[in-house]
Amino acid sequence: MRVNHLFLPLRRGAAFYAEFPKTDSKWKCFPSPYFGIMALMDEHTLKVLEFDKVKEQLRGYASCRLGLDQIDQLTPRTEIRWITNALAEVTEARKLLSAGKGIPMGGIHDIRPLLQKAALGMFLQPAELLDVRSTLGASRRLRAVLTKDPEATPLLAQLGRSLGTFQKIESEIERCISEKGEVVDDASQELARIRSRLRITHSRMVDRLNAIIRSPQYRNMIQEPVVTMRDGRYCIPVKSEHRREFKGLIHDQSSSGATVFMEPAEVVELGNEIRELQIRESEEVERILRELTNRIAAELGPITETVNALAKLDLICAKARWAEANNACEPQLDMRGRIDLVRARHPLLEGHVVPIDVRLGDGFNVLLITGPNTGGKTVTLKTVGLLTLMTMAGMHIPADEGSRVAVFSKVFADIGDEQSIQQSLSTFSSHMRQVIKIVKEADSHTLALIDEIGAGTDPEEGAALAKAILKELLDRGTRVVATTHYGELKEFAYSQPGMENASVEFDEESLRPTYRLMIGIPGSSHAINIAARLGMPEGIIQSAKEMFSPDRAPLEEMYRAIEEDRRAAALGRESARKALAELEQLRKRYAQELEALRAKRAAVAAAASAQVREIVRKAQEEAEAALAQLRRASREGRETEEARERLSRVLREAEEFRRQTEEPETEAEQLALPADEAAEVYSEDAAEAPIQPGDAVVVSPYQREGVVLRIDGDKAEVQMGAVRMTVPLDSLRRARQSSKKAPPAVSLSQITLAKTQNFSNELHLRAMRADEALLTLDKYLDDARLAGVSPVRIVHGRGTGILRRLVWEYLKDAPNVKSFRHPPPEEGGEGVTVVELAVCEP
Incomplete structure (x- = not known):
């Protein structure tokens, strides 16, 4: 056997010397993932699957x-x-x-x-x-x-x-070459100088020639008062009989000899100068062009x-x-030889194209398609083959998302479109040559497409040969899509594991094919029905039905019944598919809307958070200013009352805004106290009675106990420790303890004794808010002074240092504070402040 010797490069620069059998077909070579060498693509396959026509469409883009x-x-x-x-x-x-x-x-x-x-x-x-x-x-x-x-x-x-x-090359070309394709004067200084002299000399030449033409001396000698070019020289047409009188050089003459074209002697020198400048200009232009070309060559x-x-x-x-x-999609590549085309369309068909669903390689490797002529069997073959080739060429395919295509090392196609309409021995031989080539070279990485397998000869022999061919390809693991009209092959495919029947749908009512592919159902050729639709006389149709094999008639009837059931099931699946597609669209739309809503909510929350921080910052600044004023003013003076009221208003507004934005979930959270502690502070029953001066109350939002001193409309003046404050009446809750009038006057010694009995010389401010910490510190220092305790320890912790700074700012202006300092590290260091007080004498 003759062989072709191909020297095939490997991927990593190595080489492989391979021998392939000599065949009559031409091949195109390309690297293969299966062998690491160049695989073979049959040009006959590319031709019958019309891959070049797809490329022709592509050329238009x-x-x-x-x-x-x-x-x-x-x-x-x-x-x-x-x-x-x-x-x-x-x-x-x-x-x-x-x-x-x-x-x-x-x-x-x-x-x-x-x-x-x-x-x-x-x-x-x-x-x-x-x-x-x-x-x-x-x-x-x-x-x-x-x-x-x-x-x-x-x-x-x-x-x-x-x-x-x-950009340097671009800029240099743009500088030297005009949009009209001419070298500009400014391309070089030398070119500009040459062209300037050329224009001046040319102007002098024109002036001299015009003077000669207008001169009475030469009027009778000149054939025509014009200036013309001959061999690159400026000439005047002179009558032949005056050529000796007209001094100059003859450069040409007319065909009749009556006119000679002469360059006047007085402009010869100017002409020589122009010619010399033109040569220099050409040389300079060439130098510029060569320099630009050298930049490109570099x-x-x-x-x-x-x-x-x-x-x-x-x-x-x-x-x-x-x-x-073409509304194409990117196919998924399959590494296991599986093809799954979803609503695939042949890219070369025009008009309304019915999409088809085709599966191969998943559960079966051989798909046998039956059905009537002109029903779409051959189109299905070409669609599978052409979309496979397009995928392997890196093109998207006209199918729906989710389509999968396998990559094959070889693709063979024997399509009946190239055969003669009349089946003859020579046509059968042509078919067989192509099928023999397929059988010889097919393996598990091959896709074989065979149209009308076994056709063109005796039906019994053709069917037997087709069975043997399909069985051989099935045993090799080749992926095969074949079409046939032989009834025996339908039964053979049904009985063979790894084979599957398919048919193109035929509408019994309209007697027309629908071009839909139905996998799992063998089809009928519907030859008698199609002949009737085309106009065959009724008598012949009836006779044919009577002559039809009685053994096959029930089987064909069964095929038609199964086909009808399959059609109904397919319609149901199509409706379900559309419903799922609509549901998926709704899901995607709602997901997008939900995402947009979340983004909007996050933006609103961020804006609200920023606003809260700004309001709290301003409130803290006003609170600190009010406390500073409070410390500087007399404790019972008018400025003190105004500062206290201002502090109350600022802190109340800040707390109210914080509560509204944070949306606490429980009443205990709204009161900023634990539920059990809140229950101990005030009584629901007691809250029903109106609050009177002298009542013990809890002041919200500060959650501090105090005594009502005076009520003025919707305002109440409350004494909370050493702090007296005017607050809204509706912010007060009656304490659980029984109501009591304003305490009787007591002596300073009695107050000092009472304070001393249960007083601690250490105050803990950690984890408190700034406003709460300052109010607590103010009351504590008053109590310490009355109890006669000094020094005292204020525990504020290190943290970020903000609370320590507020405490020290307060102590600088606080009355009755002698000094303050940090203790040694072993006693708390910067986390504690020791305060020396001017205590009250009993």
Whole structure:
């Protein structure tokens, strides 16, 4: 047997020398994930599955020649990583397109031939330099777009980073070449000087020639008063008989010989000067163009990589635009040889296309499709094969989300579209040659598509041969989709594990195919019914029904009944699918609304929290100012009363705002006391009686006990220890203890004795709020002075130092405080303040 010797590169730069059997078909080679070497793709398969027509559609979405060349070279591949990346790149490009951001592909030219010229040392023309500048500018813009959000489109961002930026080359070309493709005067100082002299000399030449034409001396000698160019020289048409009288050089003559074109002698020198300046100008322009070309040649490697990246990007964008136009999806790659197409459409069909659901490789490896002609069997074969090839070429497929496609090392197709309408021996032989090739080369990584297997010969022999072929491919693990009209094959597929029947649906009422594929149900050819619909005489139809095999008639009837039940079940599943899809849409919409609501709630909460902090900050500032005023003023003076009332108002408003925003859950929380402690402080029964002066009460929101001194309308003056405060009447709760009148006057010695009996020389302020701590400290120092206790210890803790600072600020202005200090570290250090008081004498 003859063999073809192929030298096939491995992935890591090694090589593999392989031998493959000689066949009549042509192959395209590409790397394989299964063997690590180049796999083979049958060109016959690409042709019958019309992969080139899909590429032709794709060409319509390319932006430049670079992309068109990439599409021409596009072929199915088998490297899983390459396919995965290619599909993901298209998905990212579609994301950018659908977001309205777009991918600016304008201004790209195929500059590969120009780069070759630069590499060979030839200089580029101005128009070619403009194409280079435009392409490099497009690369720079694309890089900025693709790398803007690398987290959203990581693969395109990586591709964008491979696009070079050549702003110096762009700027230099823009400086030297005008948009009209001309080298500008300012390209160099020498060029500007040459062109300036050229314009002056030319002006002098024109003036001299015009003077000659208008001169009476030459009026009769001149054939026509015009100036013309001959061989780059300025000439005047002179009558032939006056050429000796008209001094000058003859450069040309008319065809009749009546006119000679002469350069006047007096402008010859100017003409020579112009010619010399033109030569110098040409040399300077060439020098400038060569210098620009050398700049490009110096960056030849990076520019070439950039052009290659632009070509790849144009291919990706063409795939993305094609996918958007065809409502395609990214298929999931399957590593176990399974195909599951959901509502797949053939991309080359026009008009209303009925989607099909196809499964293969999950529970069965061979799918045998039966049904009437023109019912969609061949379209199903082509859809499975073509969508597989498209996936392996990195294209999205026209199917619904969730579709899965396997990657095969070989795909074979024997489609009957290429065969003659009349079945003959030669046609059967053509079929067999292709099927024999499939049988010889198929393995567990092969997809085989066989149309009308075993057709074109005696039905019994053809059916037997088809059974043997299908059994052989099944044993090899090949994935097979085949079509047939043979009834025996339906029964064979039913009895063989790993095979499954399928049929294209046929509407008995309209006698028309619906083109839907039903897996699990064998179909009937409906030949007699189709013939009747096409106009066959009724007598012949009836005779055919009578002649139909009595053994097969009940079986065909059973097939039709099963098909009808399957159709009803399919309609039910379709309704359920639509309902689930609508439910999923509702779920997504409500999830989005819930997320938006949560975000809005969080924003409102953040704003409220900020407002609370601001109000509390202002309240603390006002409280501190009021306390400072309280300490400075006389304890019984008018300013004292105003300061106390101001302090009460500020703290009450701050506490009320805090309660409203925090929404406490229980009454005990509203009172900021534990439930059992709150029950001990006041009585519900006692609260029903109106509060009178002299009653013991609990003041909310401070949760401090006091005695009512005076009631004025909805205000009450309350004595809380050493602090007297005016508060709203409705903020008072009667204490559990019985009502009592204002205490009788007692002597200072009696008060001192009473205070001394149960007085502690240490006060704990930790975990208190600032306002509560200062009120407690004020009362404690009054009690200490009356009890005659000094020094005393104020325990405020270290913490952030805020409470210590407030205590020290208070002690600076507090009356009767001699001094204060921190004790040694072993006695508390900065967490304690020791206060020396001026105690009261008994």
